[in-house]
Amino acid sequence: MTTPFTPAGSAGERTLAVVSAGLSQPSSTRLLADRLADATVRELEDAGHTVRVETIELRDLAHAVVDAMLTRFPTGDLARALETVTGADGLIAVSPVFTTSYSGLFKSFWDVVDPDSVTGLPVLLGATGGTSRHSLALEYAMRPLFTYLRADVVPTSVFAATDDWAASADDPAAGLPRRISRAGRELAQRVAHRQNEGPADPFAATPSFTELLGGS
Numbered sequence: 001m002t003t004p005f006t007p008a009g010s011a012g013e014r015t016l017a018v019v020s021a022g023l024s025q026p027s028s029t030r031l032l033a034d035r036l037a038d039a040t041v042r043e044l045e046d047a048g049h050t051v052r053v054e055t056i057e058l059r060d061l062a063h064a065v066v067d068a069m070l071t072r073f074p075t076g077d078l079a080r081a082l083e084t085v086t087g088a089d090g091l092i093a094v095s096p097v098f099t100t101s102y103s104g105l106f107k108s109f110w111d112v113v114d115p116d117s118v119t120g121l122p123v124l125l126g127a128t129g130g131t132s133r134h135s136l137a138l139e140y141a142m143r144p145l146f147t148y149l150r151a152d153v154v155p156t157s158v159f160a161a162t163d164d165w166a167a168s169a170d171d172p173a174a175g176l177p178r179r180i181s182r183a184g185r186e187l188a189q190r191v192a193h194r195q196n197e198g199p200a201d202p203f204a205a206t207p208s209f210t211e212l213l214g215g216s
Helices: 028-046 058-071 076-086 104-111 137-148 162-166 175-197
Strands: 013-020 050-057 090-098 122-129 158-161
Touching (some): 013 028, 013 076, 013 175, 028 050, 028 090, 028 122, 028 158, 028 162, 028 175, 050 058, 050 076, 090 104, 122 137, 122 175, 137 158, 158 162, 158 175, 162 175
Parallel strands (some): 013 050, 090 122, 122 158
């Protein structure tokens, strides 16, 4: 979604990349990804930013992901998806849980991402499954993956079991909407703070000629 104008006093546009690894269409994974994105957008817009959301359905890229794993050279839509992720100001990544962990498609996608390209990127993690018994997969499987990539993962991750959707999903006081709202707020704060800091100076740690010559 793209808001049509920049409000007075806005700090500018933010780009939010959303990666959904749902295998069916429609899928609860995509539904959760959309709700997390909506919550984040609301928070950023309330802070005076405009937001562009770019959603990536890994189901549509499955063959290209396998090809890239074999050739180490992503092309076409996959290459554009990788550019979207690495060029975003924030990321929402959501996977279904199979056999106690994220899906193979989800992992394969991150295997073809340059491991240095998401360093410091604010990330919100979500997962879906048939039962809440799988909820800890977010902490023992997904979070370590993004910690390895040195992303800036927000404290609140969101798991949605089948029962969560049935239990008044539109009630803001219910468990799932409350977790979505909190997670969206955390990601929005990280995105806004990261942008306001501006890009890092790659030469900031380079000594001056005076320092190299031993001068004061």
